[in-house]
Amino acid sequence: MKKKSRLPVEDYIDGVLKGDRMVLSRAITLVESSLPSDQMLAEKVMEGILPYSGKSIRIGITGVPGVGKSTFIENFGKILVERGHQLAVLAIDPSSQKSGGSILGDKTRMEALSSDKRAYIRPSPAGAALGGVSARTREAMLLCEAAGFDVVLIETVGVGQSETAVKGMVDFFLLLMLAGAGDELQGIKKGIIEMCDALIINKADGSNVEAAKRAKREYANALHLFPAKENGWIPQVKTCSAIEKSGLEEIWTMIDDFRDKMTKNGFLESNRQEQRVNWLQEHIRYLMESSFFHHSQVKKRMEELLPGIKSGKFSAIAKARELFDLFLKNRGND
Amino acid sequence: MKKKSRLPVEDYIDGVLKGDRMVLSRAITLVESSLPSDQMLAEKVMEGILPYSGKSIRIGITGVPGVGKSTFIENFGKILVERGHQLAVLAIDPSSQKSGGSILGDKTRMEALSSDKRAYIRPSPAGAALGGVSARTREAMLLCEAAGFDVVLIETVGVGQSETAVKGMVDFFLLLMLAGAGDELQGIKKGIIEMCDALIINKADGSNVEAAKRAKREYANALHLFPAKENGWIPQVKTCSAIEKSGLEEIWTMIDDFRDKMTKNGFLESNRQEQRVNWLQEHIRYLMESSFFHHSQVKKRMEELLPGIKSGKFSAIAKARELFDLFLKNRGND
Incomplete structure (x- = not known):
């Protein structure tokens, strides 16, 4: 995967807060990226702009x-x-x-x-x-x-x-x-x-x-x-x-x-409070999936298992467990 | 959570293969359970019945x-x-x-x-x-x-x-x-x-x-x-x-x-092959979510964070990362 050039965190935040369309677009592209390094950067940008x-x-x-x-x-x-x-x-x-x-x-x-x-x-x-x-x-x-x-x-x-x-x-x-x-x-x-x-x-x-x-x-x-x-x-x-x-x-x-x-009547705010909790849960799901399905050892093992999964020789749930354990065991090594 | 009485793996498998309705119902209840111990047992039952x-x-x-x-x-x-x-x-x-x-x-x-x-x-x-x-x-x-x-x-x-x-x-x-x-x-x-x-x-x-x-x-x-x-x-x-x-x-x-x-024309089988791959992916998602959201340390920390998430003080995505890291670090200790 080719890594695109990125700005420093502060430049994203400043540019967005100034209303700079170009930076705004680049910031959105950044948050849309599934690259782990982009995700970390995006999280910092989001934290910086959240109060605004x-x-x-x-x-x-x-x-x-x-x-x-x-x-x-x-x-x-x-x-x-x-x-x-x-x-x-x-x-x-x-x-x-x-x-x-x-x-x-x-x-x-x-x-x-x-x-x-x-x-x-x-x-x-x-x-x-x-x-x-x-x-x-x-x-x-x-x-x-x-x-x-x-x-x-x-x-x-x-x-x-x-x-x-x-x-x-x-x-x-x-x-x-x-x-x-x-x-x-x-x-x-x-x-x-x-x-x-x-x-x-x-x-x-x-x-x-x-x-x-x-x-x-x-x-x-x-x-x-x-x-x-x-x-x-x-x-x-x-x-x-x-x-x-x-x-x-x-x-x-x-x-x-x-x-x-x-x-x-307070509903605008209470509705947004509920939405923020859902946002947390959604993002956790997103983190789990993206870190799992992009994990190189998991990907490799999954390739090996797929023919047996397809033919019905392997139980999908047993192999799901194997892959999940593999992921947890090697989470730091990817 | 109250743990229900369970059968040994073989009893589930034998009972289901004999067409025993009572055991079939208990086996379905078992696979529907979200208790980790039940899940492990259910996986073994599924592996045993899969060839049939x-x-x-x-x-x-x-x-x-x-x-x-x-x-x-x-x-x-x-x-x-x-x-x-x-x-x-x-x-x-x-x-x-x-x-x-x-x-x-x-x-x-x-x-x-x-x-x-x-x-x-x-x-x-x-x-x-x-x-x-x-x-x-x-x-x-x-x-x-x-x-x-x-x-x-x-x-x-x-x-x-x-x-x-x-x-x-x-x-x-x-x-x-x-x-x-x-x-x-x-x-x-x-x-x-x-x-x-x-x-x-x-x-x-x-x-x-x-x-x-x-x-x-x-x-x-x-x-x-x-x-x-x-x-x-x-x-x-x-x-x-x-x-x-x-x-x-x-x-x-x-x-x-x-x-x-x-x-x-072979489509019945090729369609099922595709479905088995989806089954693998779905089950991985299920494993991830159930092990995460049932993790005691994660649950405790999430409770602490929720007020700040709701009010918008904390960034949901930063806290999602914190919780995910906490989960990965303590995966064996729950």
Whole structure:
């Protein structure tokens, strides 16, 4: 593995705190690295910036491919920067999923926003195999906050696992949907609807306006069937047309209102406290996996065992134990 | 933690191979235990029964609560046992999910089947916190096979993560759905539809027959939009009425046909080979997590750190490293 050139810890911290985009990007690349030496460095950078993080409103956005997330973020983001906000957009790529969508494939996405100096757009790398993607996105978010961004949007495609991860790091979770035909394949699972703070019917434009209104009523009724949230917030259902820029101001007003209420009733902070504990646990898992699966003796032995595992000759659980013992015994020698 | 009385390794192995239900149940309880001493014992039992496993057709069944899974398994299972099959039914409980469904809550489920000597029904325990639930289900499946069951049904509710786990241990994956209104909240995500080998529209009875036929056509069309599977199997869409026992024979014929084709083209075995490698990786994760989070020094230190983690005073990733180092340093002393 080729080691990339790195900055001293202080340079990362200073650069990020000054809002230097170049350093911010390099710092995110650093935290995304799976090299052990990078990880140690990243931990120091994170410790340095942590006291300066936490001052943004953290918004998660999900929805299946085709629902119009890019256009939504582009035009919603434009409203935010024009109101004087500093906006960071992070995308979680649900790697290791068969139908991952194309968050990262399309380079022309959010063209206007990405050329706007008041916004910063950062996709996560594809194919990060060993868990950790969500943990890295969390660190990218904290870095963005330390760099002065006061609104962070975290985008994910609506295919399952990544929503739980995003929900675990944001204050407000927004689900984009479409009205009308094909809803059964739109495929948003009940669990995702339950975790959202707002359900937005996008593409409420042209001949689709009536259908969107109808869908809004249906979803509003359906949401009543869910148990009340402990924070006292009743999930809102709204329509918008991201492409025609209608309904977007109202969405921001709603999020602002959410932040006010949740700050007053203490839930914003108590939710973040819980998230920090989850962050600890996730990072422990990440450390365990990355140190294990990158351990040279473990890798070598695993190669030897694989044919017998595949054929069913060896018991996977007995060999898992052998590999784990090997790892523990040689932890210092790698 | 109270240690339950255990049998010697040989007694578990002999009892399971003789098809003794009582011993089978105790063996499954053993593999589900998170006690380190039980885990060691379970590994030996698994190693002993492994050569006798693998002879069943493994079928995964999912669908959201209300779709009629219990009735389906009850009456589909009845057909199988009447054809002379030995049937084991395992349920995965998606613990740690907010909307877990009620797989385990309803004790009157599958009443007829559970009193049938040719069938064996085993739910997974609720609330197993540290991953591993799916790994334990896999071991329960292998134990059932060694006990002579030649059809294993693995049931899960359609709320996300657990489907991926089930897909990773079965030969054939079956998705139950309903026709008609409310499909948007029926909430089956695209990823689950993509991984299924058959999509069954249940409750095709009474005034619902036409809607079910229509839904069948729509889903059949929709499935054409997905890329072809590498095994050459084209996912089937069928209707049935589990309660009226119609369409169930056809489903078994289809699964039988699938097994024939996949045995001939080698995919049944190559798929299982891949699954065994995943099993190894999953079990390593399970070992790491259970040995870490049950480590007494780690637990003690974590308690001390939690207030500072919650308040944001400590960096979660720095403290994760500290805890991980503590674990590695004291691995033999717990």
